[in-house]
Amino acid sequence: MRTIMLATVTAVVLGTFVAGTMLTGAEGDAQLANENPQIDYQGFMKQVQEVAKVREQRRVSEEGFIRMMDDPKTIVLDARSKRMYDLLHVKGAVHISLPDMTAEDLAELIPKKDTRVVIYCNNNFKNEPQAFAPKAPVASLNLNTYNTLYSYGYRNIYELKPLLDRHDTKIPFAGTSVENGK
Incomplete structure (x- = not known):
């Protein structure tokens, strides 16, 4: 009797585990959504594919970046x-740390979603290891920043393309390093 009961409990636990981890399609999506509706990996993956089509056309040269940053209607975002x-x-860049980007904070910083926003990151500059420590190419901040801005409805996004x-570079800088003559 004890063996039969143990086997039944094991089968129920194993069946529950398998059913919970092996669900696919709409049933699996529903279960995942119930786990945390504020995290949507599938939506993220879909958006990455959508952004990839747009982003490649919006990567600009050093000269293009400088031209855009000189336009007072453009926001350079760090x-x-x-x-x-x-x-x-x-120089002239506004700051919002990627982890702090929320719809509210972005709306305060960039009220109009059609504003041209130009981004750059650590992986755009070399020979400045303290301020621009390079990241792994797949962890480049530009990738996440572009996708995050796109998530919040910003579509006029451009990205500095080259490693300078x-x-x-002819791009001007500001900050304590410049003030200290470095």
Whole structure:
């Protein structure tokens, strides 16, 4: 009797585990949604594919970046940490750290969703390891920043494309490093 009861409990537990982890399609999506409706990996993956089609056409040269940043209607956005931004950033760039991007914060910083926004990140500048420490290429901040802005309805997004030497670029900088003559 004890063996039969143990086998029944094991079958129920195993069946529940298998059913809970092996669901697919609408049933699996519903279960995943019930786990945390504020995290949508499938939606993220779909959006990444959508953004990929747009982003490649919106990557700009150093000269294009400078032209855009000189337009007073353009916002140059730095999404690195506040500490790195304070140390060194593109002159005139506004700051909002990627983890702090919410619909409310973005609406305050960029009220009109059709505003041209130009982004850059650590992986756009070399020979400045403290302020622009390179990230793994697949972890480049530009990728996440572009997708996040797109998630919140911003569509006029451009991205600095090349890897530039911090000391040779024509892009002007500001921050404590510049103030200290570095």
